[in-house]
Amino acid sequence: MSRQITEDEVGQRIEKMRRRRPRFVDDRVTMSHGAGGKASRALVEGLILPLLDNETLDQLGDAAVLQLGGVRMAFTTDAFVVRPVTFPGGCIGELAVNGTVNDLAVSGARPAAISAALILEEGLAAEELRGQVSAMADAAERAGVAVTAGDTKVVERGRCDSMYIVTTGIGLIEHDLVLTPSQVRPGDKVLVSGTIGDHGVAILLARGELDIDADVRSDTQPLWLLVEAMINACGPALRCMRDATRGGVATVLNEIALAADVGVIISEDQVPMLPEVIGAGEILGIDPLFVANEGKLVAFVAPDAADAALAAMRSHPAGARASIIGEVREEPPGRVLSKTTFGGHRMIDMLVGDPLPRIC
Amino acid sequence: MRFVDEFRDPELALVLGTEITALCDPGQHYKIMEVCGGHTHTIYRYGVQDHLPDNIELVHGPGCPVCVIPMGRVDDGVAIAERDDVILTCFGDMMRIPGGNGSFLDANAAGADIRMVYSPLDALRIARQNPDRQVVFYAIGFETTAPSTALTVLRAKQEGIPNFSVFCNHVTIIPAIKAILDSPDLRLDAFLGPGHVSTVIGCRPYDFIARQHGKPLVCAGFEPLDLLQSVYLIMKQLKEGRAEVENQYGRVVDWDGNPRALAVMNDVFSLRPYFEWRGLGSISHSALQLSSRYADFDAELRFAVPGVRVADPKACQCGEVLKGVLKPWECKVFGTACTPETPIGTCMVSSEGACAAYYNYGQYAKQRIHLEV
Numbered sequence: 001m002s003r004q005i006t007e008d009e010v011g012q013r014i015e016k017m018r019r020r021r022p023r024f025v026d027d028r029v030t031m032s033h034g035a036g037g038k039a040s041r042a043l044v045e046g047l048i049l050p051l052l053d054n055e056t057l058d059q060l061g062d063a064a065v066l067q068l069g070g071v072r073m074a075f076t077t078d079a080f081v082v083r084p085v086t087f088p089g090g091c092i093g094e095l096a097v098n099g100t101v102n103d104l105a106v107s108g109a110r111p112a113a114i115s116a117a118l119i120l121e122e123g124l125a126a127e128e129l130r131g132q133v134s135a136m137a138d139a140a141e142r143a144g145v146a147v148t149a150g151d152t153k154v155v156e157r158g159r160c161d162s163m164y165i166v167t168t169g170i171g172l173i174e175h176d177l178v179l180t181p182s183q184v185r186p187g188d189k190v191l192v193s194g195t196i197g198d199h200g201v202a203i204l205l206a207r208g209e210l211d212i213d214a215d216v217r218s219d220t221q222p223l224w225l226l227v228e229a230m231i232n233a234c235g236p237a238l239r240c241m242r243d244a245t246r247g248g249v250a251t252v253l254n255e256i257a258l259a260a261d262v263g264v265i266i267s268e269d270q271v272p273m274l275p276e277v278i279g280a281g282e283i284l285g286i287d288p289l290f291v292a293n294e295g296k297l298v299a300f301v302a303p304d305a306a307d308a309a310l311a312a313m314r315s316h317p318a319g320a321r322a323s324i325i326g327e328v329r330e331e332p333p334g335r336v337l338s339k340t341t342f343g344g345h346r347m348i349d350m351l352v353g354d355p356l357p358r359i360c
Numbered sequence: 361m362r363f364v365d366e367f368r369d370p371e372l373a374l375v376l377g378t379e380i381t382a383l384c385d386p387g388q389h390y391k392i393m394e395v396c397g398g399h400t401h402t403i404y405r406y407g408v409q410d411h412l413p414d415n416i417e418l419v420h421g422p423g424c425p426v427c428v429i430p431m432g433r434v435d436d437g438v439a440i441a442e443r444d445d446v447i448l449t450c451f452g453d454m455m456r457i458p459g460g461n462g463s464f465l466d467a468n469a470a471g472a473d474i475r476m477v478y479s480p481l482d483a484l485r486i487a488r489q490n491p492d493r494q495v496v497f498y499a500i501g502f503e504t505t506a507p508s509t510a511l512t513v514l515r516a517k518q519e520g521i522p523n524f525s526v527f528c529n530h531v532t533i534i535p536a537i538k539a540i541l542d543s544p545d546l547r548l549d550a551f552l553g554p555g556h557v558s559t560v561i562g563c564r565p566y567d568f569i570a571r572q573h574g575k576p577l578v579c580a581g582f583e584p585l586d587l588l589q590s591v592y593l594i595m596k597q598l599k600e601g602r603a604e605v606e607n608q609y610g611r612v613v614d615w616d617g618n619p620r621a622l623a624v625m626n627d628v629f630s631l632r633p634y635f636e637w638r639g640l641g642s643i644s645h646s647a648l649q650l651s652s653r654y655a656d657f658d659a660e661l662r663f664a665v666p667g668v669r670v671a672d673p674k675a676c677q678c679g680e681v682l683k684g685v686l687k688p689w690e691c692k693v694f695g696t697a698c699t700p701e702t703p704i705g706t707c708m709v710s711s712e713g714a715c716a717a718y719y720n721y722g723q724y725a726k727q728r729i730h731l732e733v
Contacts, residue, residue, distance in 0.1 A: 007689050014695040014719070025702065028469035032456070038701050210478060275361055282364065284478075287405075342584045343370030344407015346721045352456070352700045 019258070019334060022046045036246030036292070037351035060255075061180065062243050063107040065173065072173040074109035076100060080165045085132065087206035089198075089217030093135035095294055096165035098220045099245065101143040105224040106241040106297050108179045108231065109171025114140065115149035119164040122157040132163065143222035145169070175231060181259035183239040188328040189306035190264060191299045193226060193313055194219070194321040196249050197277045197288030199295075205280065212283060214276040221295035226318040230299065233312035237305030242298050247351065250289040252298045253336045254350045266326030266348075267339045289338075290351050300328065367583030368406065376588040377411035383595035390416045391547060392594060393684050395537060396554035397424030398582050400714060404721035406584040412591065419684035420714030422536050422640060423554050425501040426453045427682070427706040427713045430636045431670035433529055434459030437498050440527065440663050441472040447490060448527075449483040450498035452476045453710045458703055460670035480512035480526075487516070487524035496659045498527045504556040506530040506648060507621035510628035513650065513657050527659040528649050531635065533557050534565050535646035539637075541573050545685050550594040552587065553579035555609040560625075562617025563607050570603045581609040628654055636669060638706050639679030678705035681714050688718040695719060 022038065024046035032039035049058060056064045063076035078099045085092040101111045116136065120129065140147050147167075198219040205212055223243070230238055240260075242252040249271070257264045273288050281288050295318060301309040306324055313319030326338075336348040384390065394400060400420045403409060409418060422428055434457055441448035441464070448464070455464045455476060464474045477483050480497050487495035499509045509526060516524045533554060540546060553566055558579045566577045576597040580590035590608040597604060607613055628651060635647030650658040659665075672678065675693045680686040688694055688707065698704040700716050707715040 007687075010689040010695055014699075017696060017699065022701075026466070026469075028466065030465040030469045032465060042701070209482065278361055282361075340405070340407045341365075341370070342368050342406035342408070342411075343373050344410035344584075346404055346407050349700075349720045 062103040074107040076103040077168040090220040093132035097139035100169040104171035111145040184260040197291035200291035219295040237302035263329040394552040395421040436665040525659040530648040676705040688715040
C-alpha cells in the first residue's frame with residue numbers, strides 16, 4: 001500500500017493545482033462562466049487568452065495600459081446585460097458609462113472618451129430607450145467624459161433582454177506611477193472605498209422574486225476623482241487598485257494575491273457593510289464579500305501612506321466610508337485569509353459560480 | 361445587527377473555549393460529528409474550530425441535502441427537463457450537482473429550462489403563470505424542507521393547478537444516523553444534532569442514540585456560539601459519563617417537534633421502502649414519496665423517467681467522508697481530480713458539503729496564523 005500522504009502535502013497539491021493556468025473543459029458555456037469566479041477565469045484564461053495571445057492582454061488588468069506616440073493611456077471595454085434594466089440607485093445606461101470610467105480610473109487614467117454600442121430588442125419602448133440614453137449622458141457629464149462614438153443594432157424580439165450596452169473607453173495616464181499587482185509587497189495595507197455588496201443585493205431584490213423588502217440601492221458611481229485624490233495623496237506608495245465588480249472584493253483580493261504571489265489577510269469587522277446588505281446576505285446565504293459593486297475600489301497602499309490614503313478617500317463622497325480592511329503578508333502566498341467577527345479565521349477563495357447571474 | 365451579533369460574540373467564545381478545554385482529558389482525542397451541513401458551514405464560516413482545543417475534532421456528517429442525492433436521480437431530473445413542455449424548478453444548490461450525464465446547469469446550456477427558486481411556492485407561481493407548460497419542482501432536503509413541499513402540494517390541490525408536480529427526493533435523518541452508527545469502522549464520541557430538522561421532528565427520535573449506542577447528542581443551533589455551547593454540553597456529558605439527548609436550541613426546537621408540520625407531512629408523503637443515498641448506498645425507509653392521495657402531483661408517475669441507478673465514480677470516497685471515517689483531505693482524489701470547479705463527488709459541490717467546506721475554508725485551520733491587522 002502506498003504511503004499515506006499528510007494534510008500539508010494535500011494542501012501543497014491544491015496550491016499547485018490552483019496556480020496552474022485554468023483549462024476550459026466544458027462542452028458548452030454555462031451561466032457559471034459569466035459569474036466572475038473560477039469558471040469565468042477558466043473561460044478567459046483557458047479558452048480566450050491562448051487564442052488572442054499577446055503580452056498586454058495577458059496582464060488581465062481592468063484596462064490595458066498602452067504607450068502610443070509617446071502618450072501613456074489606458075484602454076478598456078465592457079458589456080452590460082443587467083436584468084432588470086432599471087433598479088434602485090441606477091439603470092443600465094448609467095452603469096455602462098460608470099463601469100468603463102471606473103476600469104480606466106483604477107488603472108490610474110483620467111477618462112478621455114467613451115464609445116457605446118446599443119443592442120436593442122424589437123419592441124423596446126422609445127420612452128425606455130430615451131430614458132437610458134439620457135442616463136448615459138448624465139453619467140458621462142458627471143464623470144467628465146463624453147460619449148464620442150457609437151453604434152446601434154436591433155435584434156428580433158426575444159433575442160436580447162430589452163437592451164444590452166457595450167462601452168469602450170480610453171483614458172490618459174498623466175503620471176508615471178506603475179499600478180499593477182507586481183508592485184504589491186508584504187506590509188502593504190488593503191483599503192476599500194466604502195460599503196460592499198450594495199449593487200448585487202440591490203439587483204437581486206429588484207428582480208422581485210424573493211419577497212424581501214429592503215432599501216438597498218446600487219452604488220453605481222464614477223471613481224476617477226476619488227482615484228485622483230488618492231494618487232495625489234500617496235504618489236508611488238499607491239501600489240495597485242481594482243474595481244470590485246463581478247465576484248466582489250473577495251475575487252479581487254484573490255486575483256491580486258495570486259498575481260503578486262503574496263498572502264492577504266483581512267479583518268471582517270473592518271469591512272464596511274450596510275445592515276440591509278448583511279441582513280439580505282444572512283437570509284439568502286450570500287457572503288457580501290463575493291457580491292458585485294459598481295462604485296467601489298480595492299486599493300493596496302504602502303504602510304506609511306495608508307493613513308494619508310484613507311484620509312484622501314474619506315474626503316471624497318465616493319470614499320466617505322472607506323476603511324483599511326487588512327494587509328499583505330508573505331504567507332501564505334496566493335491566498336486570502338480572514339479574521340472572522342467571531343475571533344476565528346477562515347480562508348476566502350474565489351467562487352466557482354455565482355448564484356446571481358446578469359448583475360451588470 | 362441585533363439578534364445576530366449576540367450569538368457571535370468573540371469574548372463569550374473565548375470563555376466557552378476555556379471551559380471546554382477544562383473538560384477535556386488532554387490524553388484523549390474526541391470526535392464529534394455535526395450531522396447537519398448547516399453546522400459545517402457555520403464552523404468554517406466563523407472559524408469555530410479556532411476556539412476548540414486540538415484534541416476535539418469536528419467530523420462533518422451526511423446532513424447536506426444535495427450531497428446525498430445519487431447521480432441517477434439527477435439524470436432523472438435532466439430527463440424530465442429535456443421535454444419541451446417542461447419547466448423544472450429547484451433550489452440553487454442543486455444546479456451544479458453532477459449526474460451521470462452532466463448537471464442541471466449543463467442541461468440548461470443544452471436547451472433545457474431549469475429555473476432556480478427559493479421556495480416551492482415560487483414553483484407553484486411559475487405553474488400559474490405558465491398554464492401551457494408542465495412545471496415540476498425538484499424537491500430535496502430533510503424534514504427541514506419537506507413540510508414546505510407538502511404545503512405546496514396541498515395548495516396546488518386546493519387551487520386545482522393541473523400543470524404542477526413534484527419530483528420528490530426528500531429524505532429523513534434518523535435512518536441516515538442509524539446507518540452511520542451501524543458502520544463497523546465508526547469511531548465517534550458524540551453528535552451535534554441537526555437543529556433545523558429538530559424544529560420539525562423534535563428531540564425524541566434521537567433517544568436511541570443515547571440509550572442503545574451510548575452516545576450523547578445535543579440539538580444545536582446555527583450561530584457559532586450555539587455550536588460552542590453545544591460542544592460544551594457534550595464535553596460535560598462525556599466528562600460525567602452521561603449519554604443523553606439535550607436541547608441547546610430551545611429557542612426554536614420544541615422537545616416534541618412541530619405537530620402541524622408532522623401532520624401535513626404524514627398526509628402528503630409516505631415512506632419509500634428504500635432509497636439510494638449517495639455514498640451511503642441503499643437505506644430502507646429513509647425517504648419520502650407523495651402518498652397515493654396526492655399521486656396526481658407525483659412527477660415520477662406523470663413522466664417517464666429512466667430511473668437508472670448510476671454507480672458512484674470508483675475513485676470517489678464520499679461515503680467514507682459522509683460517515684466520518686475519512687477526513688476530506690484523506691480521500692484519494694481530494695483537491696486533484698475532485699475540486700469545487702470539477703467535482704466528482706457531491707461533497708465537493710455544495711458549500712455545506714464536507715469537502716467543499718474544507719477545500720474553501722479549512723486548509724489553514726491548523727496553522728493558527730496571527731491575524732491581527
